[in-house]
Amino acid sequence: MTGTGLALAAVALVVVATIGIGVHGLRLARTTSDFLVASRTVSPLWNASAIGGEYLSAASFLGVAGLVMAYGVDALWYPVGFVAGYFVLLLFVAAPLRRSGAYTVPDFAEVRLGSPRLRRLCALAVVAIGLLYLVPQLHGAGLALRETTGAPVQVGAVLVAVVVTVNVAGGGMRSATFVQAFQYWLKLTALAVPVVFLLLAWSADGRPPLAPTTSPVFAERTSVQVDDDVRFGVETPVDVLVDGRPRTLAGAQDLRAGSTVVFPAGAAVPHVEGLAPATGASWARPLSGAGGVEHPLYATYALVLATFLGTMGLPHVLVRFYTNPDGRAARRTTLGVLALLGAFYLLPSLYGALGRLYVPELLLTGRTDAVVLALPVAALSGPAGQLLQALLVAGAFAAFLSTSSGLLVTTSGVLAQDLLPSDRAAGLGRGSVRRFQLAAAGTGAAALGLSLLAGTLPLTQVVGLAFAVAASTFCPLLVLGIWWRGLTVAGATAGLLVGGGLSAAAIGLTLAGVADGGWPAALLAQPGAWTVPAAFAVMVAGSLLTRRSVAADVGRTMLLLHAPEGLDLPDSSTVRRP
Amino acid sequence: MSRPAGEPPRRVAVTSPRTAAVRRPPGRAALRALDEQDRVGELLVRSLVRAQLLLALRLLTVLAVLLGGLPLLFAVVPATRDVVVAGLPVPWLVLGVLVYPALVVGGAVHLRLAERHERDFVELVERS
Numbered sequence: 001m002t003g004t005g006l007a008l009a010a011v012a013l014v015v016v017a018t019i020g021i022g023v024h025g026l027r028l029a030r031t032t033s034d035f036l037v038a039s040r041t042v043s044p045l046w047n048a049s050a051i052g053g054e055y056l057s058a059a060s061f062l063g064v065a066g067l068v069m070a071y072g073v074d075a076l077w078y079p080v081g082f083v084a085g086y087f088v089l090l091l092f093v094a095a096p097l098r099r100s101g102a103y104t105v106p107d108f109a110e111v112r113l114g115s116p117r118l119r120r121l122c123a124l125a126v127v128a129i130g131l132l133y134l135v136p137q138l139h140g141a142g143l144a145l146r147e148t149t150g151a152p153v154q155v156g157a158v159l160v161a162v163v164v165t166v167n168v169a170g171g172g173m174r175s176a177t178f179v180q181a182f183q184y185w186l187k188l189t190a191l192a193v194p195v196v197f198l199l200l201a202w203s204a205d206g207r208p209p210l211a212p213t214t215s216p217v218f219a220e221r222t223s224v225q226v227d228d229d230v231r232f233g234v235e236t237p238v239d240v241l242v243d244g245r246p247r248t249l250a251g252a253q254d255l256r257a258g259s260t261v262v263f264p265a266g267a268a269v270p271h272v273e274g275l276a277p278a279t280g281a282s283w284a285r286p287l288s289g290a291g292g293v294e295h296p297l298y299a300t301y302a303l304v305l306a307t308f309l310g311t312m313g314l315p316h317v318l319v320r321f322y323t324n325p326d327g328r329a330a331r332r333t334t335l336g337v338l339a340l341l342g343a344f345y346l347l348p349s350l351y352g353a354l355g356r357l358y359v360p361e362l363l364l365t366g367r368t369d370a371v372v373l374a375l376p377v378a379a380l381s382g383p384a385g386q387l388l389q390a391l392l393v394a395g396a397f398a399a400f401l402s403t404s405s406g407l408l409v410t411t412s413g414v415l416a417q418d419l420l421p422s423d424r425a426a427g428l429g430r431g432s433v434r435r436f437q438l439a440a441a442g443t444g445a446a447a448l449g450l451s452l453l454a455g456t457l458p459l460t461q462v463v464g465l466a467f468a469v470a471a472s473t474f475c476p477l478l479v480l481g482i483w484w485r486g487l488t489v490a491g492a493t494a495g496l497l498v499g500g501g502l503s504a505a506a507i508g509l510t511l512a513g514v515a516d517g518g519w520p521a522a523l524l525a526q527p528g529a530w531t532v533p534a535a536f537a538v539m540v541a542g543s544l545l546t547r548r549s550v551a552a553d554v555g556r557t558m559l560l561l562h563a564p565e566g567l568d569l570p571d572s573s574t575v576r577r578p
Numbered sequence: 579m580s581r582p583a584g585e586p587p588r589r590v591a592v593t594s595p596r597t598a599a600v601r602r603p604p605g606r607a608a609l610r611a612l613d614e615q616d617r618v619g620e621l622l623v624r625s626l627v628r629a630q631l632l633l634a635l636r637l638l639t640v641l642a643v644l645l646g647g648l649p650l651l652f653a654v655v656p657a658t659r660d661v662v663v664a665g666l667p668v669p670w671l672v673l674g675v676l677v678y679p680a681l682v683v684g685g686a687v688h689l690r691l692a693e694r695h696e697r698d699f700v701e702l703v704e705r706s
Contacts, residue, residue: 073667073669073670073673076670076673076674077673080645080673080677083677083678083681084641084645084677084681086681087641087681087684087685088638088641090685090688090689091633091634091637091638091688092634092638095692211667284667284669284670285659285660285669286649286652286659286669287649287652287653287659288659297649297650297653300649301646301649304645304646304649308641328693331688331689331692331693332689334685335682335685335686335689338678338681338682338685339682341678342678342679342681342682343678345678346674346675346678349670349674483627483631553615555615555619555620555623556615558623558624558627559612559615559619559623562623562626562627562630563612563623563626563699564696564697564699564700566700567609567612567699567700567703567704
């Protein structure tokens with residue numbers, strides 16, 4: 001079997017397993033509550049694995065290694081932040097959120113502040129964050145399939161969008177839980193097994209230094225296939241073969257999609273426009289700005305703030321807490337998630353480091369997101385490399401499918417509940433299964449459309465933007481709502497509008513490429529450092545100004561959020577746990 | 579959970595944790611105070627919320643100093659960027675490996691202390 005055949009077989013296997021487990025879950029799902037929240041009968045181990053499975057997206061499985069390869073040790077703050085975000089969530093949100101009985105942030109906003117208008121505003125933000133997070137998943141699927149089989153980049157995106165939409169519309173959350181728990185373990189295995197062989201191969205090659213004093217070079221004569229038009233810079237002129245004809249490359253160069261360049265052994269690797277070549281030493285040193293990052297200290301802190309505080313605001317993360325039986329279980333599940341995620345994130349940096357040695361041409365084509373998939377074939381010859389690549393493709397598709405499923409369940413759940421007009425006569429009353437299915441189909445189609453329109457986007461950075469929006473909107477709402485009696489509807493609304501508006505504007509300006517460099521570019525590329533404090537400040541100030549509108553029964557709500565289980569309140573109590 | 583008027587209640591599986599607890603006749607002073615949220619009841623809840631918030635803020639401070647302080651340390655003392663221990667660069671060791679078990683330990687500490695606060699609260703209420 002060829003490498004392409006193996007990769008296709010692996011993708012087919014994951015898709016079939018996903019649908020199979022989904023169908024198994026479907027037979028158990030009967031009511032709307034089954035569809036939406038797995039009837040809250042999911043055990044903590046399943047739940048922690050499912051959270052891990054859902055959370056580890058294309059950005060984690062492929063993107064982190066790519067960023068480490070391009071930008072070095074500073075990129076490790078991405079995975080650190082992805083895990084530390086759960087730590088902050090455990091400290092401030094996990095148990096009270098579960099006790100509130102809220103299924104989504106809009107539910108929480110209504111439980112805490114009782115405003116239908118605020119609820120709809122939150123629902124809009126959920127849909128925006130959900131789409132912002134879905135698009136890179138589908139985009140990554142396209143990249144992965146092209147990297148391993150040569151299929152056009154649209155094929156992978158369509159495949160994942162269709163499988164996920166059908167699965168979610170058919171089985172809802174119940175099936176999603178089992179699918180995702182399975183996919184955590186698949187992803188961990190798929191990343192852990194190849195790394196052992198890669199390290200053995202590296203040892204057998206005499207352990208070349210991972211951080212040499214030079215910038216990356218082609219270790220042997222290398223033929224580079226260019227799939228997309230690319231512009232790159234050549235620092236020292238080099239004689240190459242372009243499509244078989246000899247040519248000398250120097251300075252800025254353009255290559256057309258479809259051309260092949262053969263570099264001689266020992267030539268320095270030219271870097272794609274926008275990525276500065278870095279010596280191994282600078283790549284391995286913190287805050288060196290390797291890869292051309294402006295103001296690395298600011299960029300690091302902005303990223304830390306966005307990921308530490310944004311995790312709690314991701315729609316598909318919050319929903320998972322509702323499937324815990326109570327607040328105590330929610331805390332325990334979160335601790336389990338910390339351990340599962342930590343184990344996973346030990347691995348991607350190894351791929352990033354080895355990638356600079358074995359597949360440096362990705363720095364030329366700018367496709368560092370593919371490093372995880374490209375490494376086995378480059379470092380190991382013969383069927384071993386192809387088998388390991390197939391395993392990695394399986395893991396990557398597990399990542400696309402599980403994260404997209406979770407996002408789709410939540411986004412379309414919120415869409416069906418809060419934003420679609422109600423039409424009970426047509427069987428589309430609020431909470432009906434059919435309404436949820438329609439919303440799922442709509443969301444899936446919208447995400448697919450956006451991902452086909454979007455050009456080449458670095459996976460992890462787009463996901464980072466979704467974190468920034470979540471941190472600037474839902475983080476202040478949740479933290480202040482849970483811990484501060486003084487939060488008012490007006491304050492919360494103003495904070496959401498300011499935080500969401502500022503972060504969305506920053507993202508728009510970055511994607512449009514308005515700022516060229518220096519501080520404006522740094523501030524817009526990583527908006528978290530200023531949009532999160534702004535949202536908090538506006539929310540607090542707005543609430544203090546409208547202090548009189550604090551609900552009279554806020555004490556009851558606080559009791560609902562914080563009272564431990566086992567407290568035997570009278571049956572007549574209005575503090576009921578939903 | 580309130581919902582806009584005019585909608586049928588959503589079907590949910592009712593798994594109240596209270597059903598497992600031993601039933602006591604309502605009438606205990608602290609329980610009634612909690613339920614009615616009079617001055618005593620409000621004070622009780624405020625004290626619990628404050629204790630849990632202080633715990634969370636303390637652990638957040640530890641996180642901010644230990645982990646959040648790292649970039650600052652690298653910036654202020656450039657020598658720390660190149661420290662090597664047993665052949666491994668320390669920044670990679672810390673950010674790539676050590677940070678994860680440390681977060682799990684921090685989470686376990688929080689779990690323990692938060693549950694202790696809750697047990698104390700239940701005892702206080704039921705004893706009265």
